[in-house]
Amino acid sequence: MANRFLAGYHAAFNQYGIWLSVPGVDVTASGPAANFLLRPDFKCEQIIISGRVAVAAGFNVDVMLPITVPTKRPYVQFGVAQSGVGQYPHDLSMIGTTAQIECIGGCLFRSDRLTFSNSNASGFTFYYDYLVFQRGIN
Incomplete structure (x- = not known):
């Protein structure tokens, strides 16, 4: 078989x-x-994983990938928001907010995981919308 x-x-x-x-x-x-x-x-693109993760101030959160990609790297797209209301793939309400809050966060890609961080000292939780995909050129 x-x-x-x-x-x-x-x-x-x-x-x-x-x-x-x-x-x-x-x-x-x-x-x-x-x-x-x-x-x-x-196809032009295949999604490996997508979702949303909340990261409290001063913490990191790991999102494990469903496959290990040791030598080839897929594309990673992410956006960060201060609102828990999701809008796929990004929270568009981030634009034009009245409060100016510095976004001290980031995303680190490893072969088996994404690590999202929030080093904001103001105590805000950041919500990351992420999309990891393989792109082929036809």
């Missing part, structure tokens, strides 16, 4: 993404487009 689904690194194609092969075809082998129902080069 052939494996039909692979999420992560595909050695034969030398890239990360999601593959689904047709019945009877091993997904780990390279081959023509007709052998696959889903391949990263069929």
